[in-house]
Amino acid sequence: xxxxxxxxxxxxxxxxxxxxxxxxxxxxxxxxxxxxxxxxxxxxxxxxxxxxxxxxxxxxxxxxxxxxxxxxxxxxxxxxxxxxxxxxxxxxxxxxxxxxxxxxxxxxxxxxxxxxxxxxxxxxxxxxxxxxxxxxxxxxxxxxxxxxxxxxxxxxxxxxxxxxxxxxxxxxxxxxxxxxxxxxxxxxxxxxxxxxxxxxxxxxxxxxxxxxxxxxxxxxxxxxxxxxxxxxxxxxxxxxxxxxxxxxxxxxxxxxxxxxxxxxxxxxxxxxxxxxxxxxxxxxxxxxxxxxxxxxxxxxxxxxxxxxxxxxxxxx
Amino acid sequence: xxxxxxxxxxxxxxxxxxxxxxxxxxxxxxxxxxxxxxxxxxxxxxxxxxxxxxxxxxxxxxxxxxxxxxxxxxxxxxxxxxxxxxxxxxxxxxxxxxxxxxxxxxxxxxxxxxxxxxxxxxxxxxxxxxxxxxxxxxxxxxxxxxxxxxxxxxxxxxxxxxxxxxxxxxxxxxxxxxxxxxxxxxxxxxxxxxxxxxxxxxxxxxxxxxxxxxxxxxxxxxxxxxxxxxxxxxxxxxxxxxxxxxxxxxxxxxxxxxxxxxxxxxxxxxxxxxxxxxxxxxxxxxxxxxxxxxxxxxxxxxxxxxxxxxxxxxxx
Numbered sequence: 181x182x183x184x185x186x187x188x189x190x191x192x193x194x195x196x197x198x199x200x201x202x203x204x205x206x207x208x209x210x211x212x213x214x215x216x217x218x219x220x221x222x223x224x225x226x227x228x229x230x231x232x233x234x235x236x237x238x239x240x241x242x243x244x245x246x247x248x249x250x251x252x253x254x255x256x257x258x259x260x261x262x263x264x265x266x267x268x269x270x271x272x273x274x275x276x277x278x279x280x281x282x283x284x285x286x287x288x289x290x291x292x293x294x295x296x297x298x299x300x301x302x303x304x305x306x307x308x309x310x311x312x313x314x315x316x317x318x319x320x321x322x323x324x325x326x327x328x329x330x331x332x333x334x335x336x337x338x339x340x341x342x343x344x345x346x347x348x349x350x351x352x353x354x355x356x357x358x359x360x361x362x363x364x365x366x367x368x369x370x371x372x373x374x375x376x377x378x379x380x381x382x383x384x385x386x387x388x389x390x391x392x393x394x395x396x397x398x399x400x401x402x403x404x405x406x407x408x409x410x411x412x413x414x415x416x417x418x419x420x421x422x423x424x425x426x427x428x429x430x431x432x433x434x435x436x437x438x439x440x441x442x443x444x445x446x447x448x449x450x451x452x453x454x455x456x457x458x459x460x461x462x463x464x465x466x467x468x469x470x471x472x473x474x475x476x477x478x479x480x481x482x483x484x485x486x487x488x489x490x491x492x493x494x495x496x
Numbered sequence: 497x498x499x500x501x502x503x504x505x506x507x508x509x510x511x512x513x514x515x516x517x518x519x520x521x522x523x524x525x526x527x528x529x530x531x532x533x534x535x536x537x538x539x540x541x542x543x544x545x546x547x548x549x550x551x552x553x554x555x556x557x558x559x560x561x562x563x564x565x566x567x568x569x570x571x572x573x574x575x576x577x578x579x580x581x582x583x584x585x586x587x588x589x590x591x592x593x594x595x596x597x598x599x600x601x602x603x604x605x606x607x608x609x610x611x612x613x614x615x616x617x618x619x620x621x622x623x624x625x626x627x628x629x630x631x632x633x634x635x636x637x638x639x640x641x642x643x644x645x646x647x648x649x650x651x652x653x654x655x656x657x658x659x660x661x662x663x664x665x666x667x668x669x670x671x672x673x674x675x676x677x678x679x680x681x682x683x684x685x686x687x688x689x690x691x692x693x694x695x696x697x698x699x700x701x702x703x704x705x706x707x708x709x710x711x712x713x714x715x716x717x718x719x720x721x722x723x724x725x726x727x728x729x730x731x732x733x734x735x736x737x738x739x740x741x742x743x744x745x746x747x748x749x750x751x752x753x754x755x756x757x758x759x760x761x762x763x764x765x766x767x768x769x770x771x772x773x774x775x776x777x778x779x780x781x782x783x784x785x786x787x788x789x790x791x792x793x794x795x796x797x798x799x800x801x802x803x804x805x806x807x808x809x810x811x812x
Binding site: 301328329331333358360362363366367368370372373374375376378381382385386389390391392393395396397398399401402403405406407408409410411412413414416417418419423425427428429434436437438439440442445447449450451455456458459462466468471474475478480482485489 | 617639644645646647649674676677678679680682683684686687688689690691692693694695696697698700701702705706707708709711712713714715716717718719720721722723724725726727728729730731732733734735738739740741743744745747748750751752753754755756757758759761762763764765766767768771772774775778782784787790791794796797798800801802804805808
């Protein structure tokens with residue numbers, strides 16, 4: 181009999197997690213307080229999995245109809261958690277709410293159940309400190325949209341047991357996600373630190389009038405981004421010379437000089453005045469009312485890229 | 497009759513440029529001083545275009561055999577430049593050499609010919625100042641591998657004419673590259689500034705022991721990189737809220753705090769000691785002798801991504 185996973189919260193992130201767990205045959209019980217939201221989530225998962233199957237995007241080897249059946253819904257937190265080996269919390273990013281939900285979960289689980297929060301900013305130490313099962317709790321932060329962008333940032337609290345981190349990492353790998361492990365809590369986790377660093381230089385270049393916003397974006401999506409879809413910044417250094425040590429000997433002084441001459445001191449404040457100029461520039465290409473359409477455009481590409489990466493890995 | 501383009505230097509970058517221009521029907525004359533290098537380049541272009549055609553990676557609508565015929569080779573710079581509307585210089589990144597080659601080109605062209613350097617670091621003002629045709633000269637920096645990563649950084653010298661920048665930008669678009677225009681010379685151009693910013697935070701996270709090098713790379717290629725293959729950092733802000741102004745109102749203070757708490761002051765020096773630790777970690781996954789193989793792995797993925805992006809644009 182397949183094992184059970186509990187998903188607490190049935191918004192978009194909860195739905196993505198449910199489909200990810202079901203793709204590898206786990207039984208998923210999804211909890212929500214809002215019956216209307218449950219109805220929408222149930223329908224959305226069914227429609228989405230059917231569509232993914234049609235488009236060749238479905239994960240795992242199980243047909244969509246069977247995956248859909250693996251996901252059930254409940255408005256009883258007790259029923260949701262009962263017998264679950266793992267709980268993925270997906271409630272809105274609000275400290276008081278996380279505290280409340282984690283306290284309820286803590287009361288209903290046994291000492292074996294592992295509990296991860298999908299929190300994108302809040303460290304789990306902020307809402308698990310006083311709980312009796314806190315050693316089994318951590319953050320497992322997904323990236324949007326999780327079904328097609330597999331990174332999961334595992335961030336332990338100071339009291340999270342090492343074996344718990346290892347088990348959650350293993351579970352993430354089993355279901356096809358791509359876990360990384362932070363060795364301690366750190367503001368912004370890892371992805372946002374790289375993202376803010378990249379934005380900083382985009383912001384500085386725009387503010388100094390060096391390039392248009394459209395051209396700055398193009399530097400990324402037609403230049404640096406394709407590379408970063410397959411290899412990371414450190415690997416890039418390693419491959420662009422005879423290893424990363426050789427890279428540093430050859431290029432580190434040049435990189436230092438570029439930074440010294442062109443970078444502004446950090447932290448950089450993303451000011452509304454500059455944002456307004458950029459937004460005015462986007463009025464021709466991505467006006468506010470076209471944002472939902474452009475998000476769909478992006479997600480279709482992320483789905484195709486995920487499929488392609490999967491196929492290439494199987495071939496090589 | 498199709499127009500002629502001159503490529504000066506027949507190394508890998510010169511070969512890539514030749515194939516790009518030939519893909520849209522331009523006649524390409526490639527110059528090199530080294531007859532052995534010419535023989536290798538000629539053979540390599542023929543083999544490569546045939547292979548690309550077979551794999552579905554060939555650019556343009558012209559068969560590979562015809563594209564190959566469009567590229568001819570010469571050891572006479574005069575013959576190479578004669579009648580060319582545009583010159584793409586691709587000699588090694590060495591200031592004295594660039595000065596010498598540009599002075600020779602300057603003597604042989606008329607006032608209509610446009611001349612771009614593939615220089616990745618040196619601004620063209622460093623080697624065109626004293627030339628009579630300097631108004632027609634600039635940098636057009638490709639990204640490796642240019643056939644599959646279309647970005648070209650156009651960097652004018654203070655004396656480059658506006659209409660020259662516009663014409664080169666148009667030519668780049670005609671041949672399917674993706675040009676951006678810097679409004680003035682700037683150390684590192686644009687791509688390396690974003691790249692160094694990203695490396696800085698990877699370096700800081702590794703040095704502080706927050707994550708392994710493998711996990712840091714994964715943050716990029718399974719998290720941030722897929723997104724950046726299709727939309728840039730500023731567009732990401734725009735789409736992740738109701739526009740970039742809304743993003744700043746909601747998230748700029750959080751981003752500021754993450755930077756303030758976790759970023760180190762810039763410039764960051766990529767020190768050999770840290771690089772040695774990272775390289776030791778790569779010994780299991782990408783040891784030095786496997787680097788050429790991993791570069792091929794990467795380039796195959798970049799080729800597939802370029803093909804996919806092209807198909808998706810045609811469909812949408």
